[in-house]
Amino acid sequence: MLKFRKAVKEDKNKISSLISATVEGAVAFSVLYTSAEDISDFFFLGEDENAHIKSIVFDTGDEYFLVYGEEFPTLFTRCRKTVMIYGKSTAEHGSAEMLQGRNILELYRLLSGKNTLSFDDERRYVLRLRAVNSGLSAVFGIREGERLVSSASISSMNEKYAVISDVFTDENYRSRGLARRCLMSAAEYSLKKGRIPILLCDEKMCPYYEKAGFVIYGKM
Secondary structure (H helix, E strand, O other): OOEEEEOOHHHHHHHHHHHOOOHHHHHHHHHHHHOOOOOOOOEEEEEOOOOOEEEEEEEOOOOEEEEEEOOOOOOOOEOOOEEEEEOOOOOOOOOOEEEOHHHHHHHHHHHHOOOOOOHHHHHHHHHHHHHHHOOOOEEEEEEEOOEEEEEEEEEEEOOOEEEEEEEEEOHHHOOOOHHHHHHHHHHHHHHHOOOEEEEEEOHHHHHHHHHOOEEEEEEO
16 A cells, blocks of 8 residues: 655646646646645655656646546545547637636636626636646637636647646527537647547546547547
């Protein structure tokens, strides 16, 4: 059994080398480089008796993901999502707008359904903005007038994969293909950056993403 501890900033290079080119590692990669000096809020390391890292757990603030190794600490409740990978070499043009700067705040208002953001939303915005400015993330959306009504994001990229998330449309604007346009914008952007698009979803959503060109990779 491994002994788990919180990561410290001196662990950053080791973590990076272990997750830099894997599907699982892509989920956590941008946070590693956008969380300033302190990565202890996001990463837990499982070490053997020789202090070698054998497992890495990523804490999103809402869910825990095993991003390296096999052992998961019993203290945490593991989130199991279906991982889907884009099965095409090109993507249809999505025509969604790329959001920049404080416009990215609109994403969190859309996802929360509230005009006033919570502390966690503000924290996520700061991390996402750092990731966008570092070239490890991108946010796409479609507006009706001045209001953002649909979105899809690249929440993280490592050396090989780009993670698409936040695929969402306001309930009053659904069944118009808006989320598909945002999703394809994110996939197109990922491919142009030389990354393979992946996403994590609940099993019930697999048929929707399969129609958009994704195939099931496995569970995470």
